Amino acid sequence: WKLNELVLETKLSFSNSKEILSSMTNVEKVRVVKSKPEGKFISAELNKELVLHLNIEADSDLKNKWELAELTRLIQSERKQKGFNPNEVVKLNFDCSDKKFLSKFKSEIEESTNTKLVEAKGEMKKLLEREFYFEF
Structure with a gap:
């Protein structure tokens, strides 16, 4: 990071x-x-x-970048595991415990993972500072 x-x-x-x-x-x-x-x-x-x-000090902006990078990595890994075509936009059921984080980074998540986020509920898992649910 x-x-x-x-x-x-x-x-x-x-x-x-x-x-x-x-x-x-x-x-x-x-x-x-x-x-x-x-x-x-x-x-x-x-x-x-x-x-x-x-x-080694980390402010909230830097921590947000870390969380975003880790989330993107996990989504890309799951996407690859599912065998999706990298050029295909796929629907991703998604939820986040921090709605401000989600609204701030939604378009960046969609662009970097070639997904369309759809609000959904499921078992949340803690990443760094927030909890997320996502499923293709």
Whole structure:
């Protein structure tokens, strides 16, 4: 799952490296600083000139992205197991314990899983912070 940021603490110039690191790591942003950042970080000193700090704080937006990614992965896995044609839009009976999450991400779920969500009731299972029911 993606984390908020990677911070490079160094006195050296890393302006070109930020884009490379951003593409190679699973973080929202990369920044370069001259002193240790404030916050909840895991740090690793690579040498005397470079310390990496990985921000491990997760706000609600990041947690929503994690939940959405995990839900999408599960739906895609189930879809594959059922043998559906990847180009075919299929009906997915669906429910979520958090109606705000559902309304915010419904179209994204449908697009990324090639499904049409239909409100239904069934046995809810906890994913990360919410409970979901889905069945093809």
